[in-house]
Amino acid sequence: MVNNDKVVIITGISSGFGLATARIFRDKGYRVYGFARKPFTEEGLFTTSLDITNYKRVDEYIKEVYEKEKRIDYLINSAGFGITGSIENTDIDLIKKQFEVNYFGTVNITKAVIPYMRANNFGRIAIISSVAAVFPIPFQAFYSSHKAALNSFGEALNIEVKPFGIKVTNFIPGDAKTNFDKNRINTKVNEPAYKDRIEKSLTKMRKDELKGMSKEYVAKVIYKNITKKRPPLRKTIGKSYKFLVFLERLFPRKFINFVLDKMYGFSKTK
Numbered sequence: 465m466v467n468n469d470k471v472v473i474i475t476g477i478s479s480g481f482g483l484a485t486a487r488i489f490r491d492k493g494y495r496v497y498g499f500a501r502k503p504f505t506e507e508g509l510f511t512t513s514l515d516i517t518n519y520k521r522v523d524e525y526i527k528e529v530y531e532k533e534k535r536i537d538y539l540i541n542s543a544g545f546g547i548t549g550s551i552e553n554t555d556i557d558l559i560k561k562q563f564e565v566n567y568f569g570t571v572n573i574t575k576a577v578i579p580y581m582r583a584n585n586f587g588r589i590a591i592i593s594s595v596a597a598v599f600p601i602p603f604q605a606f607y608s609s610h611k612a613a614l615n616s617f618g619e620a621l622n623i624e625v626k627p628f629g630i631k632v633t634n635f636i637p638g639d640a641k642t643n644f645d646k647n648r649i650n651t652k653v654n655e656p657a658y659k660d661r662i663e664k665s666l667t668k669m670r671k672d673e674l675k676g677m678s679k680e681y682v683a684k685v686i687y688k689n690i691t692k693k694r695p696p697l698r699k700t701i702g703k704s705y706k707f708l709v710f711l712e713r714l715f716p717r718k719f720i721n722f723v724l725d726k727m728y729g730f731s732k733t734k
């Protein structure tokens with residue numbers, strides 16, 4: 465299939481899900497644009513260095529791509545990073561930074577593409593959320609809560625823009641092997657009250673990510689679903705995670721919280 469007139473924009477194009485998804489679109493013949501903060505180049509990808517929190521510059525960038533291509537068909541929102549730490553001891557500026565990049569960055573670029581998608585009466589927007597939105601993870605409260613906010617944003621947006629041929633999909637991946645762990649900011653304060661539990665939760669998180677899905681697998685699911693004529697509103701990625709998300713609908717929240725507590729091995733430690 466040759467799609468050499470269709471235009472895709474990918475945030476966080478230099479690594480992980482963003483890069484793996486960019487490669488699939490490129491290999492299928494789409495014209496792929498994208499950015500990350502650090503300079504990054506790869507054959508067949510139109511890349512630039514841009515911080516997603518430079519909202520004004522992002523708006524200009526979208527305008528420039530549209531003026532050049534006369535269309536923007538797909539937006540894949542993948543830029544993001546993680547933070548860990550207790551709610552009590554996480555600095556408010558770091559919490560704001562997480563929301564500025566992962567939530568407001570996504571909201572801003574999504575707002576920017578809508579008028580152009582509307583002009584062509586076609587558009588597909590992917591939001592990379594996480595199972596952490598469905599199962600709020602202890603010591604990752606701000607990561608979980610910004611992803612939950614993104615899920616609500618995506619679902620409301622889907623209804624707003626439906627008359628204009630634009631559809632939005634919230635992708636809910638489980639753990640996967642990317643540079644995410646390396647780029648995660650772990651709150652480095654002495655936390656005697658939480659120390660053991662933070663360590664346990666970090667160890668479990670790392671273990672899950674290391675034996676997690678490949679970024680190529682996640683990208684394949686993103687590509688397959690976002691290019692459907694009728695993309696799903698929400699797509700969980702990873703067999704065991706699909707099962708967990710299904711169970712979440714059946715059990716009371718108190719039970720889910722109990723299971724999360726056990727899963728992270730907290731019951732015997734402070």
Ligand SMILES: NC(=O)c1ccc[n+]([C@@H]2O[C@H](COP(=O)([O-])OP(=O)(O)OC[C@H]3O[C@@H](n4cnc5c(N)ncnc54)[C@H](OP(=O)(O)O)[C@@H]3O)[C@@H](O)[C@H]2O)c1
Binds near residue numbers: 516644
């Ligand atoms: N890996 C997982 O297990 C997992 C699971 C569920 C959901 N997710 C979500 O998937 C998305 C992609 O994560 P990943 O695992 O692919 O991580 P990754 O390998 O660390 O890639 C993150 C990408 O985002 C870019 N980025 C970070 N901050 C940015 C900023 N301020 N402006 C522009 N670009 C920025 C990074 O490049 P620069 O550093 O050069 O800017 C990089 O290209 C994230 O939203 C993450 O929350 C990941």
